Amino acid sequence: MESTIIKSRNFNASFGTNHVVKNVNIDIPRNKVIAVMGPSGCGKTTYLRCINRLHELIPGATSSGEMTINDENIYQMHPIFVRLKIGMVFQRPNPFPNLSIYDNVIAGYKLNGIKVPKAERDRIVEYSLTRVALWNEVKDSLNKKGSFLSGGQQQRLCIARAVAMEPEVLLFDEPTSALDPISTSTVEELFHELKTNYTLIIVTHNMQQAARVSDKTAFFYLGELVEYDETKIMFTNPKDSRTQNYITGRFS
Amino acid sequence: METTSVENSGVTRSDLPLRVINSTPEAIAKGKSRVKRSFRQIRTETVFRHTLTILGGLMVVLVLGIMLTLVVKSVPSIKALGIKYLWSSTWDPVHDIYGAAPFLVGTLVTSFLALIISIPFSLAVAIFLGEYYPKGWLPNFLKNAVELIAAVPSVIYGFWAVAVLVPIVRSLETHVGAQPIGNGILASSLILAVMVIPYAASLGRSMIQLTPSSLKEAAYGLGATRWEVIRRVILPYTKSGLFAGILLSLGRALGETMAVTMVIGNTSRMPTSIFDLGNTMASVIANEFVEADKPVYVSALMELGLVLFLVTVVINMIGKKIIDRFTND
Amino acid sequence: MELRSVKYRIAKNYGFKALVMIFAFACVIPLLFILFFIVSKGITQINWHFLTRIPKPVGESGGGIANALVGSVLIVLMAVVIAIPIGILGGIYLSENKKGRLAYWSRLCTDVLQGVPSIVIGIVAYFWIVKPFGFSALSGSIALAIMMLPIVVRSTEETLKLLPSSLQEAGFALGMPFHRVIFKVIVPVGTSGILSGVMLAVARISGETAPLLFTALGNNYLSWNIFGTMHSLPKLIYDYSTSAYDEWKNLAWGASFVLLLWVLLLNLLTKLITRKWKVQL
Numbered sequence: 001m002e003s004t005i006i007k008s009r010n011f012n013a014s015f016g017t018n019h020v021v022k023n024v025n026i027d028i029p030r031n032k033v034i035a036v037m038g039p040s041g042c043g044k045t046t047y048l049r050c051i052n053r054l055h056e057l058i059p060g061a062t063s064s065g066e067m068t069i070n071d072e073n074i075y076q077m078h079p080i081f082v083r084l085k086i087g088m089v090f091q092r093p094n095p096f097p098n099l100s101i102y103d104n105v106i107a108g109y110k111l112n113g114i115k116v117p118k119a120e121r122d123r124i125v126e127y128s129l130t131r132v133a134l135w136n137e138v139k140d141s142l143n144k145k146g147s148f149l150s151g152g153q154q155q156r157l158c159i160a161r162a163v164a165m166e167p168e169v170l171l172f173d174e175p176t177s178a179l180d181p182i183s184t185s186t187v188e189e190l191f192h193e194l195k196t197n198y199t200l201i202i203v204t205h206n207m208q209q210a211a212r213v214s215d216k217t218a219f220f221y222l223g224e225l226v227e228y229d230e231t232k233i234m235f236t237n238p239k240d241s242r243t244q245n246y247i248t249g250r251f252s
Numbered sequence: 253m254e255t256t257s258v259e260n261s262g263v264t265r266s267d268l269p270l271r272v273i274n275s276t277p278e279a280i281a282k283g284k285s286r287v288k289r290s291f292r293q294i295r296t297e298t299v300f301r302h303t304l305t306i307l308g309g310l311m312v313v314l315v316l317g318i319m320l321t322l323v324v325k326s327v328p329s330i331k332a333l334g335i336k337y338l339w340s341s342t343w344d345p346v347h348d349i350y351g352a353a354p355f356l357v358g359t360l361v362t363s364f365l366a367l368i369i370s371i372p373f374s375l376a377v378a379i380f381l382g383e384y385y386p387k388g389w390l391p392n393f394l395k396n397a398v399e400l401i402a403a404v405p406s407v408i409y410g411f412w413a414v415a416v417l418v419p420i421v422r423s424l425e426t427h428v429g430a431q432p433i434g435n436g437i438l439a440s441s442l443i444l445a446v447m448v449i450p451y452a453a454s455l456g457r458s459m460i461q462l463t464p465s466s467l468k469e470a471a472y473g474l475g476a477t478r479w480e481v482i483r484r485v486i487l488p489y490t491k492s493g494l495f496a497g498i499l500l501s502l503g504r505a506l507g508e509t510m511a512v513t514m515v516i517g518n519t520s521r522m523p524t525s526i527f528d529l530g531n532t533m534a535s536v537i538a539n540e541f542v543e544a545d546k547p548v549y550v551s552a553l554m555e556l557g558l559v560l561f562l563v564t565v566v567i568n569m570i571g572k573k574i575i576d577r578f579t580n581d
Numbered sequence: 582m583e584l585r586s587v588k589y590r591i592a593k594n595y596g597f598k599a600l601v602m603i604f605a606f607a608c609v610i611p612l613l614f615i616l617f618f619i620v621s622k623g624i625t626q627i628n629w630h631f632l633t634r635i636p637k638p639v640g641e642s643g644g645g646i647a648n649a650l651v652g653s654v655l656i657v658l659m660a661v662v663i664a665i666p667i668g669i670l671g672g673i674y675l676s677e678n679k680k681g682r683l684a685y686w687s688r689l690c691t692d693v694l695q696g697v698p699s700i701v702i703g704i705v706a707y708f709w710i711v712k713p714f715g716f717s718a719l720s721g722s723i724a725l726a727i728m729m730l731p732i733v734v735r736s737t738e739e740t741l742k743l744l745p746s747s748l749q750e751a752g753f754a755l756g757m758p759f760h761r762v763i764f765k766v767i768v769p770v771g772t773s774g775i776l777s778g779v780m781l782a783v784a785r786i787s788g789e790t791a792p793l794l795f796t797a798l799g800n801n802y803l804s805w806n807i808f809g810t811m812h813s814l815p816k817l818i819y820d821y822s823t824s825a826y827d828e829w830k831n832l833a834w835g836a837s838f839v840l841l842l843w844v845l846l847l848n849l850l851t852k853l854i855t856r857k858w859k860v861q862l
Binding site for chain 1: 387464466467469470471472473474475476477480484485488489
Binding site: 293294296297300301303304305307308309310311312314315316317318321322325372373375376377379380381384394396397398399400401403404405406407408409410411412414415416446449453477478479480482483503506507508509510514534537538541542553554557560561564565567568569572 | 590591593594597598600601602603604605606607608609611612614615618619667670671673674675677678683684686687690691692693694695696697698699700701702704705707708709727730731734758759760761763784785787788789790791794795798815818819822823833837840841844845848852
């Protein structure tokens with residue numbers, strides 16, 4: 001039975017007077033991959049960053065409306081708790097350059113001051129790296145800094161870092177746009193695996209990627225959520241003409 | 253002469269091919285003078301370029317000249333006193349005995365004490381302006397105020413220290429049970445600390461602002477508080493840059509003359525506590541250079557100048573190298 | 582993850598922010614203290630008498646800082662005249678030669694020169710100029726000019742580096758020779774940056790004492806002779822600050838006020854210039 005994990009009701013977000021997310025109503029189902037697509041500047045990344053409250057870190061940024069996780073209002077919790085439940089992977093791989101691979105994976109624990117015994121830490125690192133199919137590649141270089149890893153491997157390291165915190169939701173902000181095609185497909189394979197334990201929300205400007213990896217797709221245009229449906233339906237029989245135009249490449 | 257189809261139909265002078273225009277007598281004369289002027293300009297240009305090169309080389313000549321002068325004038329002292337000049341502690345010009353140790357100690361103690369006192373303040377300013385409030389009227393006020401600290405002439409700092417700081421230190425000394433003089437190492441370190449704050453602060457601020465926001469966001473995304481981001485991401489990332497800032501402040505402290513001279517007490521005895529009077533290399537030169545009559549006396553002072561020069565240059569160069577490497581990574 | 586530890590972390594967050602702010606603004610306290618002191622003690626000294634008389638001998642009242650004022654003006658003016666052309670041309674050289682061995686060493690030496698303690702410049706200038714020619718205001722100006730050079734060179738170089746190369750190329754394309762391109766095209770566009778560099782350098786050397794201690798020395802009388810010793814504001818302040826005589830101390834306060842005002846004015850003007858005449862690219 002499908003249940004909803006994240007809900008947005010009449011959600012709006014702005015940068016100062018620039019209203020970039022307009023009245024979004026959406027239900028994100030548990031343990032599914034949701035793609036969020038749309039042309040540049042449509043508000044999809046801003047919306048994503050509102051879910052884990054990174055949006056408000058920018059001076060002058062505001063938001064209003066309701067956003068809940070498991071029916072708890074995200075904007076009434078302290079951001080730390082929000083981010084412990086909702087992890088994020090960014091566009092450019094950003095492992096901490098002064099930390100080793102091992103320390104990068106458990107960086108979340110270190111930063112939050114959560115003390116974990118060594119045996120447990122080792123288990124977490126091995127588990128997280130295995131889930132992102134990186135374990136075999138780095139298990140002998142855990143103490144080295146991650147600078148020798150390729151772009152795709154670094155990005156998987158960042159996913160492992162997010163996964164290590166055992167969140168319920170994973171947000172991805174155009175996670176493969178900085179990667180080469182082979183790394184991209186490795187990362188995309190992960191999405192299918194990860195959804196057994198997590199809910200994934202992936203912002204992408206690559207329509208084919210959205211079609212390949214997601215269960216449901218949301219289409220944003222000029223700040224509004226124009227259409228949201230099963231991916232199959234969105235791409236074969238969209239209900240809104242704007243969605244149709246976007247998919248057929250009339251604008252991008 | 254070439255003819256074009258246009259030629260016979262109301263043609264104006266500007267429609268004529270250039271070769272036609274340029275072969276009129278006036279044009280030829282103009283062309284000749286233009287060529288002459290061009291040759292003149294080329295000569296001026298060459299002279300100008302050479303002048304620029306010479307002036308560019310002037311900087312090198314100046315620095316080499318300074319170094320050479322210092323070395324040459326120190327030779328008599330090095331010959332007469334040898335290397336143990338640097339660690340003997342008797343300075344008695346009357347009897348022609350010179351030992352620089354008290355001044356080396358005075359310089360090192362005042363500079364490092366000033367550094368230790370000023371670092372928390374410089375760091376706080378750097379973090380405040382670099383991370384918490386990079387824009388706004390309040391941070392602008394602070395930024396200008398800190399820049400102002402660097403702009404005030406050192407002799408004014410010295411004067412104020414004599415008039416205000418020294419009495420305060422004096423009353424502190426009475427409370428602590430030390431000799432209530434006021435002047436001395438402590439007072440100089442205090443005024444030096446104030447003067448040195450802007451250097452580490454402004455460099456630290458630029459370094460902190462260079463932290464890539466993707467790193468900060470990664471940390472926030474993992475649930476860190478702002479302070480945790482500062483402490484665990486920004487500061488480690490800017491470690492070397494902050495160190496370079498401290499070196500800059502140190503270099504400034506080592507070379508500072510006037511304010512320290514007016515407050516430190518000018519004694520040639522080796523200081524044994526921060527409440528003692530003392531002297532720094534710079535202040536002993538300032539005080540005794542004009543009166544130095546014997547050649548070895550003058551040379552001994554020049555040797556101090558040489559040491560000062562070398563130390564400050566090396567520290568500044570190291571700091572610059574660190575910054576260059578940091579900004580090019 | 583317990584609630585309590587998060588509360589602690591949040592408290593620590595605010596605590597450290599407060600600590601940082603306290604320390605940051607604490608820096609301003611000594612500055613305000615000093616400014617207040619100098620202004621309050623110095624401003625009462627200023628009057629026509631003060632500006633036009635020279636110091637009276639001990640015990641007599643009255644007197645002023647005229648000799649120091651005139652001296653400072655002359656010495657700084659001469660230093661400026663010496664340093665500006667050399668500094669600007671040196672900066673032009675560096676901006677035109679981004680690579681190359683001489684340029685590398687020249688740039689390095691400019692940075693080295695900037696870090697040399699002012700007292701070292703003073704004693705070197707003594708041997709270069711005073712030993713052969715005697716104490717003079719001119720020797721002091723030369724020492725100050727040496728200190729000004731790195732500042733002017735650097736700021737000129739930085740200003741000109743910001744200009745797009747297309748500007749120069751346009752000049753050349755019109756057939757202009759190099760020196761014309763520099764003086765008619767490049768320098769006019771970079772005026773604000775170069776000017777602010779000069780003003781900052783002037784502000785810096787106006788307050789310098791150490792280089793003058795062994796060159797211009799000081800002079801108890803008003804002198805216009807640049808080839809002889811001359812007084813200056815910083816020297817007066819230095820001499821009279823430790824004096825036991827209130828008359829002289831008061832003169833030092835007044836002189837400090839004048840000097841401070843001058844330096845602050847220059848800094849303010851520099852800020853205004855850079856803001857108003859930002860290079861329009």
